[in-house]
Amino acid sequence: MSVENTKARTLSGVVSSNGMDCSIVVLTERYIKHPKYKKYVKKSTKIMAHDADNVCSVGDRVTIMECRPLSKRKSWTLVKVEEKAKI
DSSP: OSTTTOOHHHHHHEEEEOOOEEEEEEEEEEEEEOOOOOOEEEEEEEEEEETTTOOOOOTTTEEEEEESSSSSEEEEEEEEEEEOOOO
């Protein structure tokens, strides 16, 4: 899959679970400004992604891309592993 040719959303995050076959859970974080207090607050989201080759391990920094629904909770696929976890 080529990221340059598509307009699908891409996100980066850290793998928090890889216990399933061909699936990973990626924790993505973003900063939003609180509407009343104007302080930046960190929000996190867990996203299930498809890892066809089972190459990811817990702690890896990865890039994922939005795709068609593959299962009930899985609509993202792995693009690349940016940084392997330090063991």
